[in-house]
Amino acid sequence: MDKITKTEEEWKKDLTPEQYVILREKGTEPAFTGKYVDNHEDGTYTCAACGLQLFGSDTKFDSNSGWPSFTDPVNLENVELKEDNEFGMKRTEVTCKRCGSHLGHVFDDGPQDKGGKRYCINSCALNFEK
Numbered sequence: 522m523d524k525i526t527k528t529e530e531e532w533k534k535d536l537t538p539e540q541y542v543i544l545r546e547k548g549t550e551p552a553f554t555g556k557y558v559d560n561h562e563d564g565t566y567t568c569a570a571c572g573l574q575l576f577g578s579d580t581k582f583d584s585n586s587g588w589p590s591f592t593d594p595v596n597l598e599n600v601e602l603k604e605d606n607e608f609g610m611k612r613t614e615v616t617c618k619r620c621g622s623h624l625g626h627v628f629d630d631g632p633q634d635k636g637g638k639r640y641c642i643n644s645c646a647l648n649f650e651k
């Protein structure tokens with residue numbers, strides 16, 4: 522996969538201020554505020570920064586966490602997982618493999634019958650295509 526690299530100035534120009542903070546500065550949108558938390562339509566969620574397909578509606582579930590939650594990415598090759606020890610918490614960060622943007626974190630408290638993962642992703646980091 523060809524990586525997408527841009528300068529910070531280019532990212533600032535191409536993203537909204539809210540998207541920039543989340544995608545490029547590892548921000549987190551407040552719980553229950555994102556536009557896709559309760560979206561139950563069939564479709565595909567893509568990276569808001571580069572358009573890469575990331576998650577399918579068939580793996581989305583209601584976690585009551587306040588953020589869109591998925592059991593799996595559309596393809597493990599499309600995301601990169603990184604150890605994140607910020608704020609004294611041991612977490613696993615999820616980033617877009619193509620553009621390196623921060624998407625959210627993955628936790629081990631997902632549905633057991635579907636592999637046990639919970640990809641907890643900011644709505645702001647996603648676009649939705651029906």
Ligand code: FE
Nearest residue numbers: 568571617620
């Ligand atoms: Fe991306």
